[in-house]
Amino acid sequence: MGLRIAGEAPAEDRHPADLERWLEAVRLHAKWLDRVEDGMPAVLTGLELGNVQAPRVRLSTAAFRAVSMPGAELKGAELDNCSFEECDLSVANLSSADLSRSRWLSARLSDASLSAANLNDTEMQGVGLQQAKAPGSRWMQSRLLHSDFSQAVLRGGAFQHATLLECVFHGSELDLALFYRATLQFCRFRQCYAAEANFSSGRLRNCEFRGCDLRGARFAQADLSGSAFLECTLSDCDFRGAQLKGCRFLGSKLAGARLQDAQCFGADFRGADFTQARGLLPRQMVQAMTDNTTILPNGNRGPAMRGGY
Secondary structure, rough: OOOOOOOOOOOOOHHHHHHHHHHHHHHHHHHHHHOOOOOOOOOEOOEEOOOOOOOOOOOOOHHHHHHHHHHHHHOOOOOOOOEEEEEEEHHHEOOOOOOOEEEOOOOOOOOEEEOOEEOOOOOOEEEOOOOEEEOOEEEEOOOEEEEEEEEOOOOOOOOOEEEEEEOEEOOOOOOOOOOOOOOEEEEEEEEEOOOOOOOOOEEEEEEEOOOOOOOOOOOOOOOOOOOOEOOOOOOOOOOOOOOOOOOOOOOEEEOOOOOOOOOOOOEEEOOOOOOOOOOOOOOOOOOOOOOOEEEOOOOOOOOOOOOOO
């Protein structure tokens, strides 16, 4: 069946009735957006659309429930204020799409392209974003709960003022990502590449970074209470003024890291290498837990003593 949406012919489909319903919903929704009398907002339920071709489609405020459209072409689509419940958009192309203020519940976006997409003020819960390609995407002031970003490419992603709870980043690319003033709780970062990521002034409570490359990352003025950096590369990181109470650094290397005015009371520096760390004074070191597995800034083994290094 020769069907056309936004000038693109879709691939052959096994559910022509669902495509007809989709086309009619898109047509009526466009009229509704334009305030034409016989327009109607789209409520799409239980459709099997496959790799439907709909670049730049206008569906702001539409509702999607149990809609399957893996591999859909939605580049530049207007999907702001939409809701997606139990939908499958894996491998979909949503690059440069407007998804701001959208709501996602138990949806799939694995392997989807979200490069330069606008996801500001988005709410996601239980969403799978494994291997999503989202460099330069924007997530400012979003609420991301129990979602999986494993192996996602989020280079240069903007998460300023976002809230993340129990999210997983395993093998993700987060270099140059911006988490300025973001709130992260119980999030797990494992084998991530996050060089020069910026977590400044953020609240990272009870988060775990394991085996991550964070060289040059910024944690200035961040609250890292109860978090852990295990076997991480933290060379040249900025921890100036950070709250490190209950924070562990076992097996991590902090060569050249800056720790001026870091609040170290209750921190656990056992097993950490602070060789050539800058601004870390003896009075800060003695406030933390150290032992003979701690390498002090002068290269000597701990524990730190009140008299100096």
